[in-house]
Amino acid sequence: MKFPRTYSLKEISELIDAKYVGSADFPVLGMNEIHVVEEGDIVFVDHPKYYDKALACKASVVLINKEVECPEGKALLISDNPFSDFNKLTHHFSPFKSASSAIADSAEIGEGTVIQPNVFIGNNVKIGKNCLIHANVSIYDNCLIGDNVIIHSGSVLGSDAFYYKKREEGFERLLSSGRVVVEDNVDIGASCTIDRGVTGDTTIKEWAKLDNQIQIGHDTVIGRKCQIASHTGIAGCVVIEDEVVLWGQVGVISAITIGKGAVVYAQSGVAKSLEGGKAYFGSPAEEARTKMREINTLKNLPSLLKKITGNS
Numbered sequence: 001m002k003f004p005r006t007y008s009l010k011e012i013s014e015l016i017d018a019k020y021v022g023s024a025d026f027p028v029l030g031m032n033e034i035h036v037v038e039e040g041d042i043v044f045v046d047h048p049k050y051y052d053k054a055l056a057c058k059a060s061v062v063l064i065n066k067e068v069e070c071p072e073g074k075a076l077l078i079s080d081n082p083f084s085d086f087n088k089l090t091h092h093f094s095p096f097k098s099a100s101s102a103i104a105d106s107a108e109i110g111e112g113t114v115i116q117p118n119v120f121i122g123n124n125v126k127i128g129k130n131c132l133i134h135a136n137v138s139i140y141d142n143c144l145i146g147d148n149v150i151i152h153s154g155s156v157l158g159s160d161a162f163y164y165k166k167r168e169e170g171f172e173r174l175l176s177s178g179r180v181v182v183e184d185n186v187d188i189g190a191s192c193t194i195d196r197g198v199t200g201d202t203t204i205k206e207w208a209k210l211d212n213q214i215q216i217g218h219d220t221v222i223g224r225k226c227q228i229a230s231h232t233g234i235a236g237c238v239v240i241e242d243e244v245v246l247w248g249q250v251g252v253i254s255a256i257t258i259g260k261g262a263v264v265y266a267q268s269g270v271a272k273s274l275e276g277g278k279a280y281f282g283s284p285a286e287e288a289r290t291k292m293r294e295i296n297t298l299k300n301l302p303s304l305l306k307k308i309t310g311n312s
Contacts, residue, residue, distance in 0.1 A: 004093075006029055021078065028061055032200060046064075062075075062077070084172065102118075103121045112130040122140045139157045145182045152188065152192075153191075179201045180196050187208075202219055205242070209227050215233045223240055229250075261277045263280070
């Protein structure tokens, strides 16, 4: 998320009542999670395991819960609770705005687009030309929909990321301020749920085809011409490259990449990044031929043992 103007480090520190390390007029342009952070952004870190990664990333300002040596050319914000203070900044720069109508006055809808009854379209949504949005679809604030897109009934675009910090009294939710971006010629089936990015975009690229009842987590990127069958669940921060096929009930763990042209067979569980151009099966998913041989070997194991031992 980029701020509406350049803020100084001192201004940001005052918003969250945090100590800062660096020049008071150090420029701050925005805030982002570590996987999408850019120069000028704030990133937060609250666990020693990730200190080095955060300090070395592209972010210009690190919101951290320990006083450490500040890398050259960067600045620090010292906070007792970086997670909560990151939320404070999100709330300040991207506060929730309640709807006053089913289709917001600020929404832009292109020529030839059909909006069926009971559709909700939030603030600052942009929908392109010749789209068809079926009944009871909800499109939350700031989503961007391209041309020739079809979204079937009951689907929700722009719901919050599933991202929580466990606290003694319960859980604190990380506020989401990102978008869902759907490019041209995408089809989205019935009752799909696509979470917006925490600070960036969840992106469905052109010509992707989604079946019914699919979950796509925050900040995930679905590549061009991908096909995803029903009941598939994809966690946050996943990169699915172009022309990937995921068959029914596939589960994908967070923060991995599935390479271009890969095919993952039904009911597989993807627990690591997969190379493109190959077929995969099983849980954890492995190359399909290898997995099938393993299954066949296990199936024939009793008869093999009988032959080895001589027992009938």
